[in-house]
Amino acid sequence: xxxxxxxxxxxxxxxxxxxxxxxxxxxxxxxxxxxxxxxxxxxxxxxxxxxxxxxxxxxxxxxxxxxxxxxxxxxxxxxxxxxxxxxxxxxxxxxxxxxxxxxxxxxxxxxxxxxxxxxxxxxxxxxxxxxxxxxxxxxxxxxxxxxxxxxxxxxxxxxxxxxxxxxxxxxxxxxxxxxxxx
Numbered sequence: 586x587x588x589x590x591x592x593x594x595x596x597x598x599x600x601x602x603x604x605x606x607x608x609x610x611x612x613x614x615x616x617x618x619x620x621x622x623x624x625x626x627x628x629x630x631x632x633x634x635x636x637x638x639x640x641x642x643x644x645x646x647x648x649x650x651x652x653x654x655x656x657x658x659x660x661x662x663x664x665x666x667x668x669x670x671x672x673x674x675x676x677x678x679x680x681x682x683x684x685x686x687x688x689x690x691x692x693x694x695x696x697x698x699x700x701x702x703x704x705x706x707x708x709x710x711x712x713x714x715x716x717x718x719x720x721x722x723x724x725x726x727x728x729x730x731x732x733x734x735x736x737x738x739x740x741x742x743x744x745x746x747x748x749x750x751x752x753x754x755x756x757x758x759x760x761x762x763x764x765x766x767x
Contacts, residue, residue: 624733624734628730628733628734631729631730631733632726632727632730635725635726635729636723636726638722639655639658639659639722639723639726640652640655640656643715643719650710650714651714651715651719653714654715654719655715657700657711657716657719658700658719658720658722659719661696661697661720661723662697662723662724662726662727663723663727664696665692665695665697665727666728666731668692669688669689669690669693669731670689670731670735672688672689673685673735689731689735693724693728693731697720697724701717704717
């Protein structure tokens with residue numbers, strides 16, 4: 586690649602032909618990760634829009650009682666999502682992506698389903714006010730934020746570590762952790 590006068594990188598014909606498709610793909614992936622710097626702002630926007638829509642729906646559907654149960658649903662899903670993100674930071678190893686997904690889903694689903702069972706057995710007016718529906722909507726909003734933070738957050742599972750053969754199977758790049766010899 587060479588730099589033209591405008592400060593934009595321009596690829597000459599020779600550069601694009603000498604690089605493999607794998608190298609070009611990895612170069613494209615590493616060059617377009619700027620959205621991760623704005624992750625917090627995007628997450629805040631998702632939460633604000635989702636929570637305001639949920640509270641507006643609860644207000645129009647069940648009034649003040651609905652708002653109280655919607656706030657409880659948002660709180661439960663928010664705390665579960667935060668605990669999930671914290672727990673997933675400690676997952677390492679070759680199958681980190683799998684374990685991150687299992688740990689995150691386990692924490693988030695356990696909290697949501699337990700809350701729904703407790704409210705159903707102890708406070709019937711919560712179910713009548715729509716707590717189960719509020720919990721589903723709050724879960725989906727916090728799931729979007731959770732996915733936003735888990736994408737490309739673990740350096741062990743980064744795509745930079747692997748190159749892809751022409752038939753599509755991943756090959757470990759020599760010298761990377763997890764390389765098997767013999």
